[in-house]
Amino acid sequence: MIKVYRKTATIKAEQFDGSEEMIDKYHVRCDTEYMLSDDQLKYSMGPYQIETLEGFLNIGVGDWIATGVNGEHWAIADDVFKQAYAELPVIPKAVADYMNDYNNLINLSFHSALYEAFDDLFAASQDAEHWIEHNSDVFARAWLDGYQVEE
Structure with a gap:
């Protein structure tokens, strides 16, 4: 098969x-x-x-x-x-920091991670909230495939 x-x-x-x-x-x-x-x-x-x-x-x-x-x-x-091939997504440093913090939490589902990203990490930053709100597909690709950090 x-x-x-x-x-x-x-x-x-x-x-x-x-x-x-x-x-x-x-x-x-x-x-x-x-x-x-x-x-x-x-x-x-x-x-x-x-x-x-x-x-x-x-x-x-x-x-x-x-x-x-x-x-x-x-x-x-x-x-x-x-x-x-597709180029790895470029994400802000705050998003990369978040992903690194949660990288070792195997039991954390993607769904939970996405909503925790909204609630915890970006609560204090309107720019970051705006980014994740309008780039959830990029966040998902970065979570699954890897990413580059924005300079």
């Missing part, structure tokens, strides 16, 4: 722009003898290759370079990346 799975790990990724900075950062090979015209680049990956666990693989400008937990890299075509 076929079962349906979802990815549970987060990754770090950066869109490759062909700059010298990114070429150096990711040790990308650039075959300068194989440079293509703009017309040819539409139909080719281009002259760039990145070292992966499977060896050197082609990467084009606009593709994504993903970095795994052990520092390994792999290339992901832009269209595939956009279908498979």
Whole structure:
């Protein structure tokens, strides 16, 4: 029987722009003898290759370079990346602090956590109350998938 799975790990990724900075950062090979015209680049990956666990693989400008937990890299075509990955939500520090405080309370249901967030954490702050009231879907995604803290 076929079962349906979802990815549970987060990754770090950066869109490759062909700059010298990114070429150096990711040790990308650039075959300068194989440079293509703009017309040819539409139909080719281009002259760039990145070292992966499977060896050197082609990467084009606009593709994504993903970095795994052990520092390994792999290339992901832009269209595939956009279908498979979504950026983690960005939440205010007060919300992140709240989530960290309750992270170890296994028996606390999401429903309870949401309402406690309204009642306890945001009671003193109109801005935070406004944020959670208008961003409950972001709060839910952050609770389930992880988040980035607003700077």
